[in-house]
Amino acid sequence: xxxxxxxxxxxxxxxxxxxxxxxxxxxxxxxxxxxxxxxxxxxxxxxxxxxxxxxxxxxxxxxxxxxxxxxxxxxxxxxxxxxxxxxxxxxxxxxxxxxxxxxxxxxxxxxxxxxxxxxxxxxxxxxxxxxxxxxxxxxxxxxxxxxxxxxxxxxxxxxxxxxxxxxxxxxxxxxxxxxxxxxxxxxxxxxxxxxxxxxxxxxxxxxxxxxxxxxxxxxxxxxxxxxxxxxxxxxxxxxxxxxxxxxxxxxxxxxxxxxxxxxxxxxxxxxxxxxxxxxxxxxxxxxxxxxxxxxxxxxxxxxxxxxxxxxxxxxxxxxxxxxxxxxxxxxxxxxxxxxxxxxxxxxxxxxxxxxxxxxxxxxxxxxxxxxxxxxxxxxxxxxxxxxxxxxxxxxxxxxxxxxxxxxxxxxxxxxxxxxxxxx
Numbered sequence: 001x002x003x004x005x006x007x008x009x010x011x012x013x014x015x016x017x018x019x020x021x022x023x024x025x026x027x028x029x030x031x032x033x034x035x036x037x038x039x040x041x042x043x044x045x046x047x048x049x050x051x052x053x054x055x056x057x058x059x060x061x062x063x064x065x066x067x068x069x070x071x072x073x074x075x076x077x078x079x080x081x082x083x084x085x086x087x088x089x090x091x092x093x094x095x096x097x098x099x100x101x102x103x104x105x106x107x108x109x110x111x112x113x114x115x116x117x118x119x120x121x122x123x124x125x126x127x128x129x130x131x132x133x134x135x136x137x138x139x140x141x142x143x144x145x146x147x148x149x150x151x152x153x154x155x156x157x158x159x160x161x162x163x164x165x166x167x168x169x170x171x172x173x174x175x176x177x178x179x180x181x182x183x184x185x186x187x188x189x190x191x192x193x194x195x196x197x198x199x200x201x202x203x204x205x206x207x208x209x210x211x212x213x214x215x216x217x218x219x220x221x222x223x224x225x226x227x228x229x230x231x232x233x234x235x236x237x238x239x240x241x242x243x244x245x246x247x248x249x250x251x252x253x254x255x256x257x258x259x260x261x262x263x264x265x266x267x268x269x270x271x272x273x274x275x276x277x278x279x280x281x282x283x284x285x286x287x288x289x290x291x292x293x294x295x296x297x298x299x300x301x302x303x304x305x306x307x308x309x310x311x312x313x314x315x316x317x318x319x320x321x322x323x324x325x326x327x328x329x330x331x332x333x334x335x336x337x338x339x340x341x342x343x344x345x346x347x348x349x350x351x352x353x354x355x356x357x358x359x360x361x362x363x364x365x366x367x368x369x370x371x372x373x374x375x376x377x378x379x380x381x382x383x384x385x386x387x388x389x390x391x392x393x394x395x396x397x398x399x400x401x402x403x404x405x406x407x408x409x410x411x412x413x414x415x416x417x418x419x420x421x422x423x
Contacts, residue, residue: 014213018266019069019166019274021345022209030205031193033081033104034070036166038273039346040205041355042068042083045106046191049327049409053197056087057097062199063087064355066346066397067274069208069336070166077112078105078405082335082412084397088200088351090390094418101399101412166210166276201355202346208274214267254303255287255313259396263339273342278401279333281314285396285417294321294415295398322400322413330404332413338397348389393419 021038029035033043042065044050053062063085072080080103087098262283263272275283284292287301299316322332352358400413 012214012217014215015277015280016213017166017210017276018213018269018272019067019208019210019276020269020271021273022207025205025207029207031195033068033106033193034079036067036069036071036208036210037205038067038208038342039065039202039350040068041065041199041201042085042102042196044083044104044194044196044409045079045081046194047104047106047408050104050194051102051196051409053199054083054085054100054102056089056092056095057100058092058095059087059089061087061089062197063098063100064200064202064346064351066202066338066342067208069274069276071276071278071335072108072111073278073405075118076405077107078407079108079111080105080405082399082401084338084399084414086392086394086397088348088389088392090388093390093393099394099397099414099416101414102409103401103412104409105402105405105407107407166208198355200351200353202350203352203358204350206345210276211269213269213275215262216265216267253287253301255284255292255301259283259285263341271341272339273345274336274338276336278335279403281317282334282337282398283339283396284313286420288420289417291398291415291417295319319400325402325404325406325410325412327408327410328402328404328406330402330406332400333403334398335401335412336399338394340395343392343394346392348391351389353389395419 019036025035025037025040029037030041031043033045035043042054055061056063066084066086067082069082070079071082072078083102083104085100085102087095092098264270266272282295284296286292287299292299292301295318296313296316297318299313300311303310319331319333324330325332350358394416396417398415398417400415402410402412
């Protein structure tokens with residue numbers, strides 16, 4: 001497991017893929033389970049286990065979709081889509097089961113043929129090498145032939161994301177061809193995508209585009225080198241930029257500062273709403289939460305002195321407490337996390353209770369009695385609208401997916417790092 005998400009490196013590109021909103025979803029893509037988007041409605045592949053509705057475990061009401069991510073695994077045999085839902089109701093904030101995630105995996109015969117072709121090629125190469133070694137046992141195998149992942153690939157089957165896991169499947173012609181006789185035997189039955197029963201939704205849905213996470217070299221970043229000379233007021237200025245002060249913890253700690261700086265310094269990625277890095281270490285949100293203590297037990301939470309190196313939280317990371325897949329029993333591992341910018345995109349004023357029409361707020365002057373009730377409600381911390389819908393209050397949502405990529409639909413494990421309450 002890598003710690004690329006947690007520690008500074010000398011490289012400009014991390015292993016993380018960042019997802020950015022990229023415009024309204026076109027009508028034809030609403031039914032596609034291979035299209036990545038935020039908001040809108042979930043589209044499932046035609047497999048067993050598709051839920052009729054994804055309901056909040058607190059209030060029992062259907063929950064809107066936050067994100068749908070198409071992310072087939074490297075050298076995997078399945079289409080794989082991950083869905084995250086959350087209850088928008090003020091009364092359900094911080095309640096267990098108010099944020100849920102599902103994974104749908106469907107066997108893709110083109111991927112199966114691709115993996116089989118790679119395996120056959122690797123076995124043929126290994127047989128040829130054994131024959132050469134038999135004829136001349138003193139001939140050394142080239143280093144490049146001694147290494148590699150599954151079936152001779154430089155990528156492992158699990159533990160890494162595809163080059164772009166959010167992209168739709170490539171045309172079959174673009175994949176390495178299996179023998180014609182074998183391809184002729186394949187029967188690809190696509191079936192129709194499955195939409196859930198009418199459910200509330202954030203509208204319009206928006207595409208997700210992805211970019212690599214480019215980070216400045218810590219050694220050459222002059223801004224970071226000036227941190228020690230900043231006054232407390234100057235050091236806090238970045239927290240107020242772009243509305244961070246409204247959606248992030250009230251009490252700031254060193255881990256949280258690192259979280260925000262990581263998001264802010266990524267090149268051309270200030271609008272990132274999701275981070276994808278299968279099998280890696282998630283980016284910690286804050287050090288005071290139960291989530292941090294679960295994933296990073298014993299990790300230091302304070303910045304070291306100037307003579308010490310910044311601690312690598314990845315060295316403390318563990319998934320021992322993450323339950324195994326309830327469908328196949330395989331280990332679950334970190335797959336993706338939602339970050340606070342998503343809250344700025346999926347707002348109560350874009351919420352459609354019927355999943356079709358966003359209610360328009362009537363423009364009129366409030367009566368004195370209405371104004372008094374409104375002030376009392378705000379004073380109590382209730383920011384819900386007439387439908388009981390409020391801004392979300394989490395700092396990060398972590399999704400742990402099945403490494404076995406078992407076929408069908410299964411609910412996956414979610415950890416929610418809620419925004420810290422004012423002390």
